[in-house]
Amino acid sequence: MENFLSILRGNPLVSFTILLLVILTLPPIFERLRLPGLVGLLFAGVILGKDGLYLLDADSESIELFADIGKIYLMFVAGLEIDLAEFRKTKGRSLVFGSLTFFLPLLMGTFVGLNFGFGWNSSILIGSLLASHTLLGFPIVQRLGMVKNQAVMVTIGATIFTDIAALLVLAICVSIHSGDFSAASLVMQLVSLGFYAIIILFGFYWLGKEYFRRTGDEESNQFLFVLLAVFLASIGAQLINVDKIIGAFLAGLAVNDVVGDGPVKEKVEFVGGTLFIPFFFVGMGLLLDIPAFLKTIQFQLFLVISIVGGLIAAKFLAATVAKFIYRYTWAESFTMWSLSLPQVAATLAAALVAYQVKDADGQTLINEAVFNSVIVLMLITSILGPVLTAQFATKLPLPKTREDEENRNIESTLDEWLPQLKNEIKNDHFTVLIPIYNPYTQRDLIEMGALLAKKESGIIVPVSIAAAHVHMDDPQVDGNLKQSQILLDRAIEISQEFEVSAQPIIRIDDDAAQGISRSAKEKNANLIIMGWSENTGLKARLFGTILDTVFWSSHCPVAVMRLLDHPVNLRRILVPIKNLSQATLETIKFAQLFADSNQGIITLLHICDRQTPQEQITEFKTTLSKLITEYELSKECKIKMIIHDSPSQVIIRASHQFDLVVLRSFRRRTAGGLAVSDITTEVLKKLSCSLVLFGQPHS
Known part of the structure; x- marks a missing residue:
């Protein structure tokens, strides 16, 4: 039996299949229990690791590869999702609060490390693990409509400072621990890191902007470009002797403005959130030594309490100081505190690096007790942070701002x-464009468009997209054109019933969605009306549906209907x-x-x-x-x-x-x-x- 399990553990295909099964089943179960899905992934790693069923081996090349890719992708997405526009609006206050919520936990963690007998290098590294934060509570303030509250925007902006600073401290501590440190090497390290950051942040931004401009609508190639950028940045980080997660985070910041909030970003996040990032959390669970973990809780409980309590106290102190500096309300201060509590992305990735890096004597930068304490810290703060955010964010004053302009109240908006x-x-030129492709829904769409156009004394533009072919004399093209003409003739008949003028057009195009958007622009349409699509399969989620693309690329509003x-x-x-x-x-x-x-x-x-x-x-x-x-x-x-x-x-x-x-x-x-x-x-x-x-x- 053991030989059979050993064969399974050594088979990359079996490992990949098991990981897919875990990712598919466990997170939803834990979310039903009101626990974060990532806790389920960690739990799966423990159960499938050497202290459980031992179906996965943390030391196998395939598992290490999957976990490394997930770790890189996690930090990349963390940089990609930082709202740089909001950061620019409040950069002054964000830097102040970022400094407070970084240095106070750094000092607290260093103090805890020194008191438990760790050296200065390890103690400072422990402090840096407490200094960053992950915005797990952001969806809550978003749901409550409080994102535009200044205290919330300041906290979001502070994430950039804390994550970069924590990763910089990690790079220096790793260099010292590896024996490569000296005053000259530190200067060289900082200089090389500075040049590297400039190359990534500005070079990759320029390359991305040029590539996206030249490739236009080729979303699949743009997606591959983004993937190439993150892994090139990670390799570059290793070449200058800093950890690859620093390169991944900088790459996320570099392409942030390039991809925007468009379909390419959705694809990047979907692939990462569905596959790569969960691999990292399962890999974290595999590294957990359960007897040592329980031993840490039993015999090093005071260390665990000191790290967790120190983090909570330091983050609270930072938010309180910011409250008095900027005269925020207590509700805003508590919200800032709760948003900066969760320690997930940068903390776990940095902790894993520190736990795995070894000096000449084989000693790790942090020991197993600290690593296990960080896991406890993640579990507690990932639950406590969102719970407190839900409690305090509801007490924030109702923002009187437009979504696209700050300091404008609702009445002035109206x-x-x-x-x-x-x-x-x-407007006498009200135009409704209606793509026609399904004869069963055609009448209702034309009827809806006709009602709206008649009310505004406008017109409707039924459009049929005929699929193109490499050879335009191919009989299939002629067949497509005939089918399109039949649909448009029927559209004219329906429009005449409502006494509305119709200007039907046929467009030959390789891409139906782009054909619709371009036709709407050419006709200067005020509205696009489309039929509903039930396509929600894997292909649609990866590459988007026609509706997704039209929503994103159109110049005017789009109304999708299921009548x-x-x-x-x-x-x-x-x-x-x-x-x-x-x-x-x-x-x-x-x-x-x-x-x-x-x-x-x-x-x-x-x-x-x-x-x-x-x-x-x-x-x-x-x-x-x-x-x-x-x-x-x-x-x-x-x-x-x-x-x-x-x-x-x-x-x-x-x-x-x-x-x-x-x-x-x-x-x-x-x-x-x-x-x-x-x-x-x-x-x-x-x-x-x-x-x-x-x-x-x-x-």
Whole structure:
């Protein structure tokens, strides 16, 4: 039996299959238990390691390769997800708070290390492990609409400073431990690191910008370029004797602005979050020596308590000092503290490096007790941080900012936007572009477009994309053109029923999504209407669907529809709204246009968290009332406010009383491959009435 297991452990294909099975099954189970999914991956590593079933060997080349790739990818994504635009807005305060939340934990950790008999080098390294942080609580403040709160933005910006500084300390400590340290070598190390950072941050940025500009829509090649950049940066880091995770993090910062929030970034994060990053956490679990871990808890409990308690106290002190410097409220201070608590990405990666690097005598930079203490630290802070964020972020004052402009209140947003809306409504050139490709949904789409265009005295542009061929004289091209013409002839007949002018076009294109976007731009369309697609397979998640690409590349709003009845019968319209951002106002504008064209009634639904202060609820309702009454957005419009912790359940339940639900297109991801379930996605799966998914360009 042991020989059989040994053969299995030595087979890379078996190891890869086991890892895939673990990644697929365990994280969802732990998330149902209200524990982070990464805890499940660590647990899997322990169970499958030498102290458990021993199906995976931490020392095998394949496992080491998978874990190394995951570690590199984790730090790359950490750099990629830092919002550089927000950092630039608050860089002064971010640097101050970043310094506080770095140096105070660094001093605390160094003090703990010295008191437990570690040398200065190891003690400083222990301090650096406490100094960085991972924004696990970011999805919570995002869901609450508090991202634009200055204290939150400052904390996000501070992540850049703490992560870079912690990795720099790691590089120096590793160099000292390896015996390569001297005053001259330190200067050379810092100089080489400086030149290396400049090459990566500016050189890779320029190369990426040029490559993306020249390749245009070739997303697969752009994806490969990003992968090549991160691994080249990691190799370059090793050439100057710093750890590869420093190169990966700098590469993430370098290509941050290049990839933006587009489809390439989604592909990069999807591959990392689905495959590579989970490999790292499983590998961490494999390295855990359970008897030694329990021994550490039993005989080194005071060390564990000192490291965990020191981290919590130092981060709290940093947030408190920032509160008094910048006169933040206690709610803002506690939120900054809770956001800076979790120690996951940089901490675990650096701890693993320090645990594995050895000097000439074979001694590691940190011993097993410290490494196990860091694991306990990760477990506690990854749970405590998001829990505290959920508690304190709800007490933050309601941001009175637009999503795209700081220090602009809601009323000024309405005052600026609504006159523009009225001018747009009077536009005599209102054009609705409608891609036609499914004869079964064609009538409803044309009918919807005709209703909207007729209301605005505009036109509809049915477009059929005929697939191109290498040889344009191929009979298949002629067949595609004939099929397209049949669809467009039918579209003209339907438009005539509604007395709306139609200007049908046929476009030959290799890429249907780009053909749609380009046709819309050529016709200067005000709106694109498309049918719903249920394609959610692996290929769609990796390379995106036609809908994803149109949402991202279009110059005008896109309305994707799943209609269960003819549009003329859809009169009771539900519009769930999270906040009054520009994107939300545009969604309301679309719903109003359809309601006015079809004698419909709009209900605006706002779901509040149970911990939302009553004054915030009252203020939001007052603003909505002003939106309806003073500006006459709809003659018959209702407001519905519901307090509940699950917005998706409320929307699904409320939809039973309506004919149509209009949802805003919205997607998000988080660092470390920890995907957050989007409310819209959950609603789409269970909604039983007609729906419209409305999105702005580049959404």
